Amino acid sequence: MTATLSIKHLSKSYVAGKPVLRDINLDFGNTGITAVIGPSGTGKSTLIRCINRLVEPTAGEILLEGRDLTKLSRGELRLARRSIGMVFQEYNLVERLTVMENVLSGRLGYMSPFDAWLRRFPAEDIERAYSLLDTVGLAGFAQQRADALSGGQRQRVGISRAMMQQPKLLLADEPTSSLDPKTSVEIMSLMRDLSDRHGFPVIVNIHNVGLAKRFAQRIVGMAGGSVVFDGPPDAITDEHLATIYGGEDWME
Amino acid sequence: MSAAARQAFPVNWWARAGWLIFAAYVFYAVSHLDFTFERFLIGLEHGAKFISRLFPPNTERMALLIKGMTESLQIAVLASLFGVIISLPLSLMAARNLMPVWLTWPSRMIMVLCRSFHPVIVAIIFVKAVGFGALAGILALTVASVGFVGKLFTEAIEEISLKQVEAVRATGAPFMSVVLYAVLPQVFSRFMGFVAYETDANVRNSTMVGIVGAGGIGGTLFAAFQRFDYDFVCTIVLTIIALIMIGEVLTVRIKRIFA
Numbered sequence: 157m158t159a160t161l162s163i164k165h166l167s168k169s170y171v172a173g174k175p176v177l178r179d180i181n182l183d184f185g186n187t188g189i190t191a192v193i194g195p196s197g198t199g200k201s202t203l204i205r206c207i208n209r210l211v212e213p214t215a216g217e218i219l220l221e222g223r224d225l226t227k228l229s230r231g232e233l234r235l236a237r238r239s240i241g242m243v244f245q246e247y248n249l250v251e252r253l254t255v256m257e258n259v260l261s262g263r264l265g266y267m268s269p270f271d272a273w274l275r276r277f278p279a280e281d282i283e284r285a286y287s288l289l290d291t292v293g294l295a296g297f298a299q300q301r302a303d304a305l306s307g308g309q310r311q312r313v314g315i316s317r318a319m320m321q322q323p324k325l326l327l328a329d330e331p332t333s334s335l336d337p338k339t340s341v342e343i344m345s346l347m348r349d350l351s352d353r354h355g356f357p358v359i360v361n362i363h364n365v366g367l368a369k370r371f372a373q374r375i376v377g378m379a380g381g382s383v384v385f386d387g388p389p390d391a392i393t394d395e396h397l398a399t400i401y402g403g404e405d406w407m408e
Numbered sequence: 409m410s411a412a413a414r415q416a417f418p419v420n421w422w423a424r425a426g427w428l429i430f431a432a433y434v435f436y437a438v439s440h441l442d443f444t445f446e447r448f449l450i451g452l453e454h455g456a457k458f459i460s461r462l463f464p465p466n467t468e469r470m471a472l473l474i475k476g477m478t479e480s481l482q483i484a485v486l487a488s489l490f491g492v493i494i495s496l497p498l499s500l501m502a503a504r505n506l507m508p509v510w511l512t513w514p515s516r517m518i519m520v521l522c523r524s525f526h527p528v529i530v531a532i533i534f535v536k537a538v539g540f541g542a543l544a545g546i547l548a549l550t551v552a553s554v555g556f557v558g559k560l561f562t563e564a565i566e567e568i569s570l571k572q573v574e575a576v577r578a579t580g581a582p583f584m585s586v587v588l589y590a591v592l593p594q595v596f597s598r599f600m601g602f603v604a605y606e607t608d609a610n611v612r613n614s615t616m617v618g619i620v621g622a623g624g625i626g627g628t629l630f631a632a633f634q635r636f637d638y639d640f641v642c643t644i645v646l647t648i649i650a651l652i653m654i655g656e657v658l659t660v661r662i663k664r665i666f667a
Contacts, residue, residue: 208578238580248575252593261589265580272585314575321579 159183159219160357161207161325166216168202176202178381180216184325184357189348191368192361194378195401200361203378204327207359208240209233220325238265241318241356243347245330247310249317251303255294258302258313259285262320281320288316292346308339312346319350326351328360332367340364344371365397458638465646466639472628477647480624483545483617484610490546491553491610492603498554499561500587505570519562523555531617542623549610549617556609560602561595568594600666604659611655615648 166180176199184190192200205211207218209225218225220236228236241262249258263281264272271277289295292312297305302313311331318326328347332340344360348371351358362368368375369389377385377392377400385396437443501507502515531548538544568591576590618626625644632640 210574210578234580234582236580237578240578240580242575242578244571244575246571248571250572250576250590250593251569252596253589257589261576261581262579264576264582264585264589267585269582269584269588272581273588317575317579 160186160221161359162217162219163207164217164219166203166206166213166218168199168206168211168214175214176381177206177213180383182376182383182386184359186357187351187355188373189344189351189358189360189371190374190376191372192359192376192378193363193365193368193400196363198378199381200378201329204242204329204359204361207325207327208237208242234265238321239324241321241323241326243311243314243318243326243328243331245333247307247314247334249302249310249313251301253302254298255289255300255302255305255313256282256285256298259288259316259320262317265321285316285320288319291350292316307335308342311335311339311343315343315346315350319354322354324356326356326358328358330361330363333363340367341370347371461636461638462642464639465643466637467643469640473625473643473647476618476625476628476644477651479542480614480618480626481611481651483542483549483622483624484607484614487546487549487553487614488603488607488610490550491557491606494550494554495558495561499558499565500591502558502562503565505566505568506573506591516562519555519558521555522551523559527552527613528616528620531622532620535621540621540623545614545617545622545624548622549613552613553606553610557602557606561599564595564598564602565591597666601663604662608652608655608659612652615651 161182161184163180163182166177167175168177169175180203192203194200202211206213207225209228213226216226220240223236225233225236250261253261257275260277260281263277267277286295286298289298292315294309294312294316297309302310305313314331326347331347332343335343344367347358347360360368360372369392372389375385375387375389375392376383377396379400379402384399385392498515498518502512502519504512507515527548530551531544534544534547538547572594573586573590576586581589614624614626615629616626618624618628619630621627625648629641629644632638632644
């Protein structure tokens with residue numbers, strides 16, 4: 157199996173000499189959820205944001221289908237970002253736009269700003285936006301303003317926006333951290349279903365180890381900016397968790 | 409323990425000294441400017457004469473009044489429109505959360521320059537430059553609008569949530585689409601409020617730039633003063649007050665619509 161995404165020797169320092177990520181090497185296939193776990197401040201968010209260069213990597217390569225994203229010019233990067241969907245902890249919907257406008261903003265990379273301004277989206281995009289809203293269980297919400305929705309509903313819109321991009325890869329930065337346990341499970345299984353059906357890998361930062369074990373085919377444990385565990389959920393032991401998070405008292 | 413060490417309300421000697429100096433300055437200024445009660449009483453007498461000549465308002469020259477008022481209103485509306493059209497890109501370029509320093513700095517300089525002088529002074533400059541008439545008034549108030557609306561727009565843009573911007577940027581949207589979909593929606597209602605407020609201010613200012621020959625009712629008002637037609641002055645002043653009040657009502661309405 158060829159890797160959809162390969163991260164090679166990735167490092168990132170916000171301040172010179174204080175690396176947040178140290179020599180990360182990871183390969184991702186073309187389906188399934190990979191959960192990245194680790195304590196707060198260990199660079200999970202930075203890792204995910206380095207992939208679509210919302211954060212500029214300091215060193216290393218990030219190959220998406222063989223193409224090194226770190227070498228792209230700004231214009232090329234913009235085109236590459238179109239095929240990388242992203243879901244955020246606080247949903248990051250544009251509050252004052254409608255659900256439909258938020259979902260369709262996943263297509264902005266494919267049209268001119270002028271057409272975007274006049275809301276002249278291709279008919280098939282609008283069709284797909286409606287069917288996506290049906291899939292995520294938000295039929296009938298298209299004309300609601302995003303700030304009128306609940307947390308779970310907002311995250312479904314966030315996922316729809318990413319799905320509109322027809323992504324080759326979905327990044328999810330703590331997508332369940334602001335949600336209640338039941339909604340968290342629903343959101344995770346929604347992402348798993350979409351990943352299975354459309355065939356793209358999902359990389360998800362997550363704090364909830366239970367959720368990670370339940371939904372991910374693979375768990376990457378990070379501590380101190382390095383990968384300290386990489387394997388299937390069954391392989392992770394209490395010793396591993398102690399290495400990742402430090403100490404054992406919290407596991408009781 | 410001594411009473412002095414437990415004083416609940418300690419004396420602030422610096423504040424007391426400050427108030428004393430202020431009182432001394434007020435006393436000095438009053439004596440220096442011949443600000444006496446006697447002078448005030450004499451003035452009141454003039455005032456009474458003036459007020460008595462204001463009434464009844466003169467309604468013979470309504471055509472002149474209407475022409476002046478329409479011109480003032482046109483100056484205000486056009487200046488607000490041009491001011492906003494210039495302010496939109498300028499404030500975007502001046503927003504420090506979206507633009508690099510080499511761009512924000514000059515944009516801010518332009519806005520500071522526009523705000524440096526009172527509209528009447530700018531109007532004098534434009535009257536010299538483009539001659540008497542409404543054009544000078546429109547240009548002067550456009551400059552003033554860019555100064556104020558531009559600054560308010562910039563501050564609104566700098567207060568937006570960057571998370572929404574980040575999300576739209578991550579979809580690979582071109583920069584202008586990011587502005588249209590992630591920046592503008594966040595600031596639009598505040599922008600409409602600022603525009604209504606600025607138009608209101610421009611209506612007031614447009615009645616004044618005429619005094620220096622930049623068009624509008626101000627010129628008519630000034631001429632009426634010079635010719636001691638105080639009854640016509642009264643008509644003009646009452647009309648201006650009515651216009652400002654209508655503007656106030658409209659401003660509130662507009663803000664409510666776009667809330």
